[in-house]
Amino acid sequence: MPDEIESLTAAPAGGVPNHPKWPALVVRSGAAPEDMGATFAANGWGGTWEWTVYDFHHYHPESHEVLGVSAGTATIALGGEDDRALEVTAGDVMILPAGFGHKRLAASEDFAVVGAYPPGQESPEIARADEGRVKEALGKIRAVPRPTCPLGRGIIEDRWTE
Template sequence: MTLQRRQFQAILGMLGLVLCGSSVRMARGATSRNSPDSFMLPPNGWVPNNAHLPVLHYRNGFPTHGSDPASGMEALFTANGWPPRWRWGVYDFHHYHSTAHEVLGIATGSAQLRLGGPDARLVTVRAGDVVVLPAGTGHKNEGSSDDFLVVGAYPPDQDFDLQRGPIPPAAITIMNRLPFPSTDPVQGRDGALPRLWRTG
């Protein structure tokens, strides 16, 4: 089914979103306009993490009312330049992606995610949260509710690998030079990511 612009705007309005030029952002007063938690993770054994880009954690970054919040997240990420690729959960083992940055949109449920590798930072995520992981960031599901559902998104033209061990220094150099969209996956062009993720 093809949606007309007016129909698309009506759907976005029900989700608390507005269309601004070529990007989508939250409606005025929505909680996602708040700044995300932002933190760096140092290298941790075989997990490289990312020496240049912080993890971003939007708490209540997306309204989850409605029968299919995952579809709303997919529309938001797509419009803001981070195409969604899957709906699922998070693996229950430590891993990272060296060939892509990753967005995790929590559509339903909750989980305890270990970010940064073994014994690193434990973060609670709930429905409506969005976590942006720069390439190299370790992550693991250490326990989740039965209804835990995640929308995974990535920058255009980046395919994610699955790393469970060290990679050579040359691969880390390439990882640290990966491009990323100039828009925030949650807040669009005026969001936190363009300010907090800078190259050079």
């Protein structure tokens, strides 16, 4: 994976807890679009699917998630109500720690992502933004360990420190 990596942090906002310690990571041209699923599997991530990103704020309180853009372009909101709008294109990879909010704002007709999760987290809960659940969700999020399976060249290990 190349060296252009963006780290994005976000405080709880609009019913989305976000991760209290670890940033979302965006790796530009992180993998060949046609090889996203194979790249994730080769690094131990499973529960792979290919589709899109939901058009509502959501997060996974007990799972980290990697999203690789396999086709097209999109504007993805990261973080919740005070979103950071992020333009992504085929080949880009987003690594989201547990609890980090995301939502599709706009997309080309051919937009698709491949998603995957660390071992033991392959069937994530999809939690919608909800102010009443943030405190409970933060307890779950803090309990999710850093993945033991890397995505290459220390991307997670160097940025998600204990």
